[in-house]
Amino acid sequence: xxxxxxxxxxxxxxxxxxxxxxxxxxxxxxxxxxxxxxxxxxxxxxxxxxxxxxxxxxxxxxxxxxxxxxxxxxxxxxxxxxxxxxxxxxxxxxxxxxxxxxxxxxxxxxxxxxxxxxxxxxxxxxxxxxxxxxxxxxxxxxxxxxxxxxxxxxxxx
Numbered sequence: 001x002x003x004x005x006x007x008x009x010x011x012x013x014x015x016x017x018x019x020x021x022x023x024x025x026x027x028x029x030x031x032x033x034x035x036x037x038x039x040x041x042x043x044x045x046x047x048x049x050x051x052x053x054x055x056x057x058x059x060x061x062x063x064x065x066x067x068x069x070x071x072x073x074x075x076x077x078x079x080x081x082x083x084x085x086x087x088x089x090x091x092x093x094x095x096x097x098x099x100x101x102x103x104x105x106x107x108x109x110x111x112x113x114x115x116x117x118x119x120x121x122x123x124x125x126x127x128x129x130x131x132x133x134x135x136x137x138x139x140x141x142x143x144x145x146x147x148x149x150x151x152x153x154x155x156x157x
Contacts (some may be wrong), residue, residue, distance in 0.1 A: 010050040018096065020129055025114075031090050031106040032090075034104035035098055035141055036103075042129065059100045064087040067069050067105055072085065072089070072107045077107065090104050091104055091144060092126070121156055122148060
């Protein structure tokens with residue numbers, strides 16, 4: 001009886017963890033990620049790896065705030081307070097994500113274990129690795145757009 005209870009408890013805990021993680025990843029049918037095709041491996045040292053680059057391509061706040069409200073509805077979030085979300089680039093600007101394509105933006109929860117703050121840490125780590133040549137641009141883009149949480153676990157200690 002105790003052994004069965006432990007097994008059920010372990011399974012329930014694993015299920016809850018998976019559900020929580022799924023809510024922190026964007027829906028790939030709505031936000032698959034999108035790149036800026038002008039950023040390539042051969043030009044990263046004169047584009048994304050230049051300090052201040054992202055400021056030159058970041059979309060205006062009025063655009064991202066409007067998109068965030070629309071996407072919150074599209075995602076069906078029960079919590080409709082825009083302050084609880086960051087309109088985030090799935091593929092970050094710092095590794096050549098498309099700045100304004102809605103396919104690369106989603107309202108990422110701020111109030112969860114796998115929140116926008118954690119993703120920001122990963123984004124900086126990938127940026128450094130790409131600019132140092134330790135990870136290719138395409139590989140970094142693919143990993144973060146496929147499952148940023150698993151990518152975080154791989155690179156952030």
